Amino acid sequence: WRGSELAERLEVTERSIRRDITRLRSLGYPVDSVTGMHGGYSLAAGGRLPPLLLDDDDAVSIAVALHDIARRSTDAVAQSALGALTKLGQVMPASLRERVSALSDVVVGVGAAPDPFAEGSTEVDVVMALGLACSRNERTRFDYRSAEGVDSTRHVEPFRLVSVGRRWYLVAFDIDRVDWRTFRLDRISRVRTTGARFVRTDPPDAAEFVAMGIAVSSYELRAIVRFAAPAEVVARHVPPTIGVIRRDAEHRRSTIVEMGGDPDWIARYLAGSSLEYEVIEPEAVRDELRRLGEALVARNAVRADAAARGPSA
Template identity: 50%
Template sequence: MREDPTGRALQLLSLLQTHRLWRAGELAERLEVTERTVRRDVDRLRELGYPVDATTGKYGGYRLATGAHVPPLLLDDDEAVAVAIGLRYAATTAISGIEETSLRSLMKIEQFLPHRLRRRVSALHGSVTSMPWPSDDHVVDPDALSVLAAACRDHENVRFDYRRQDGEHSRRLVQPHQLVTVSRRWYLVAWDHHRGDWRTFRLDRLREPRTVGTSFTPLEIPGGAASFVAQSIGPGLPQRSATLAVRATFAELDDVLRWIDHTPIGVEADTSLVQIHSEDLGRLAMAVARIALTAPVSVAEPAELADIVARLAAHLTVPVP
């Protein structure tokens, strides 16, 4: 039995933050304690402000719920660095109003980072330069993004007003399946009820999405969401590509590659070959760094990106004085 209540509570919190339903017996086995001790530790987390829901019965258990306020988050070193890096570069996205919010959040996180982690974040920021993007009106409403993301997750029909490329407006009723990002553009892949076919919608041309109170059974997107969008929009895809060798299987890389525009190439021994795409070398380097948090990675080509990543790695491993 684990005798460290604080360490055990942190481990319990880490398990609950996966937001799955955990049975008391499962938690007791993971923590090497009794179910009675699990109940006491859950009560301790509740006292600290973490909203833990409990259900009884044959399929009952514990789940971390959404509360009225944000309690402290538990992050390990790599997670803290990833969050700080993500917030810094969220300021360059095309989501309306997120730039200032991201920088405020970053300031709060960086002031609590240990010196060794702050040096890693600073080295990455100092080694990567983002290509300036011309200002335009093609920004995404964050509220609309939230509505559509929830509708994709919950399989709910959505109605919205849509402006086509020729300027014509129409009302659409769709089954939203997947959101896809291409450079700074956001797209929704959905089954259009009126057209009776799959359609791609640019989120910056979409207004006032709302659920209509009905659900649907999800379908299989032809070729996958990313490929469908690529075929739909044609020209205008990212201009730069790089080939990487990653010491992991594609299954192990699934969580990180889903956020990166990529094309699987193949597997050699214990190494996966993948091609990543973006509009400049700086963003390609960011993608390499993100993958490196999951598994060892090397740049096969182009050589100029390999040089950038080598300098980045050297800066990240500079010893602390």
């Protein structure tokens, strides 16, 4: 852009343009300039990241993402994420920093393994509103659409936000239904806090409550599997939509996983695992594994016989 074009477009003088260019360079923005008839100014890629202009939603989204990365990642990546989160907090306005801090206190995560099933799109405003309500122990109303498409208004005592992959859940006590429930945030709209505070009693383990609802409770058949590996290793192989991971009280180096689904599906999933395992119950899953194993052996035996005979004349 020529200086005269920028001045005309921004409705300022060319002197103001030159002064602003100098200011941008002092802030770290690499602004190149070329003299002559075809010269002008251009923004070049720099050797370091220049200051970024973020609105409140941008800052909150980045803070939430960094918090989640720090929780899920290896030590080196986690430390980098925490360092970036600290720097971001130092330059946030006090009111925004308070909101992000409150959110960090009430967010928990489930699962370390890649989870292709846990996708979703959640509005930042919904995350922030419910996070603050959890932090303040404030009764809240919102509109909710069920998996069947039924709309309702819920009145809850919010407890925790749980992230599963790219999907978010609210764990809350449903006042009208007198029971603990989970709600997907991408199905929530029109969040309204009531101003009424409450005293929380006997809350569940939020992460396990959500994991059980996703992977186990909605299925008629439940399977219990012992993996011959520590929980942190199993967590890298079994996503939260597949099973709930618990430490094995009887075997220190083993891990118990509770899964839900039909025997055929569970058997096929286990057959693809690279970890050693033992199906504790039910017998139906063990039977299906035997059937699957016999079918694989028979199939490969036929191929081996055909290869041994060679091409037919």
